[in-house]
Amino acid sequence: MNETTETKAEDTSPPIAMIHGQALITLPKDLYIPPDAMEVFLEAFEGPLDLLLYLIKKQNLDILDIPIAEVTRQYVDYVEFMKEVSLELAAEYLVMAAILAEIKSRMLLPKPAATDSSEEDPRAELIRRLQDYERFKKAAAALDQLPRQGRDTFPVQTSIQEIVLTQPPPPIHVKDLVLAFANVLKRAALNASHSIQREPLSVQERMTHILAMLQTKEFVEFTSLVNEKEGRLGVVVSFLAMLELLKDHLIEFIQTTAFGPIHIKAATLSNTN
């Protein structure tokens, strides 16, 4: 920065600008940028469109009426300069130089008479791109100005003394159960299930009912297990359940006297195991 540093030494003078955290001490004169600052300078641009916008703004030019020859000259100078100081130049900068040169040459061609529509202007596409880019450049700046969480606003987060986590039991539907049963049957040896499946559920329910009753009462009178209100079928179901339980040695029938009341009790488990 030595030769071009016009003012004071770096560490004493306040920086003119901070570019990506680096202080730019010297003032670039027009397009002449001190070589050391060049890299920093280049990083300040987001690409050829950004550089072009800078050149246009710098000279207070109307974007809709760019003096293409002049802008092209400056742009090419700039690019040439960057190449001279052997900065690695993104290919896009060179592409833009070519585009500018092409527009310039077309501008030099004599205009056909009676064409004033802007679409005919060789600069139209470039202007459209510049405008479009500028809109988003500004949108980006506007976005950065929005109050941002963690930078400008902070969410309230107070604490809580205790969290009582009660995990609610999962919901269950009869369909789950049915599908589970279907599933397990599919896996099981299917023919083995034939006989059991014929048993009406009500007999099994009654079996459980009777056994449950015998858990609390040692003796249950036979007749109390037959509810006449259930009708013929109910009686049959109860009776079948008892026979089934008897067959499985789960209950015993007890009749102390002939024609006396019949009692049922849970089977005394054999001690022969």
Add this chain to the structure above:
Amino acid sequence: MSVSPEQLQQIIEAALMVAGSPLTIRQLQHLFAEGEQPSSADIKTILVTLMERYHQSGLELRELASGYQLQAKAELSPWLSKLWEEKPQRYSKALLETLALIAYRQPITRAEIEDVRGVTISSPIIKTLMEREWIQVVGQRDVPGKPSLYGTTKTFLDTFNLTHLDELPTLAEIHDLDRQEAQLQVQLEFANTEIPANSPDEEITTSTHE
């Protein structure tokens, strides 16, 4: 930037709100630039004001070992805890199958369930089913080891909105449900390897009662 007394209170309150951890009086002082730091007495006064102000709210300002912290009152825990409540899990396939077998084939022993399912039942499953009061021990089978016989309970019927066990779908209905399910699965393009779409169902149907 000079700070008005009102702003001072706002800043201290907001700091306690957003910090996420207890703040000491010193830390609160350090929010302000050198030379503008309120005295610790000033801060204490503000803290007392805040404590009183929260009295009516669901918050309280507590002094803990590492500083002052705003907390939701303990009495609100039952509601607030719901914020962290985990989604209810699904019952495992093993649990559902065990329950289904007990429901359809009761009274049944553990060994018998295992026999049909082809795998052993883990104790937590039986425990869970007992805790939910869906199953009960209704007796012992008279075979060596005297295994417990399980059956379903009234709670079980209530849970499934049934009055009697025989309201449980029959195997034919199961087949229909299963087919619907299979169609649904196809629609959702879930490649369910465990439920072959049709064939095993056929076998089941032929063996159903009605």
Add this chain to the structure above:
Amino acid sequence: MSVSPEQLQQIIEAALMVAGSPLTIRQLQHLFAEGEQPSSADIKTILVTLMERYHQSGLELRELASGYQLQAKAELSPWLSKLWEEKPQRYSKALLETLALIAYRQPITRAEIEDVRGVTISSPIIKTLMEREWIQVVGQRDVPGKPSLYGTTKTFLDTFNLTHLDELPTLAEIHDLDRQEAQLQVQLEFANTEIPANSPDEEITTSTHE
């Protein structure tokens, strides 16, 4: 446990304070047991009451894309930011421009972004935006190579304190932001005496927009 109107307000306020993330009206309803859930209208009334109550304080209740959130007011950030040692991250212009393009022109491919910006996008930019969960892949454009289409997320809106995408500063409104832009430019401005600080911007902007 039946809940009094006062308690209702306390619970909702405390929930917003402890949650640490935005809460929807539905989530607030779910703090209460089935059958005791306040209507969404009730909750809205409470939220409005709370909004007004905070007006004088350093807090504000904002509606964001993913729900309601209590925040410290932005004007307090000079003090509150001292609570954390790390400085809030600054984002490069390249990242912000990419984000702006995704926000305004979504769904958009990488090539389309590069087309407007005139430069290739470095992969770390997309990666950072994805990691912040500000953008997501929303599909693929049906052209050779099937390039990913990017769009913004709810987290993006939340982070920038917006409820809907249409609250983004409209591109037409950019006029009004000239001043801010000019200030921003000052940082980059090479204080060249030949370049008056404001006028060039004015010139260009007045002629840009449709």
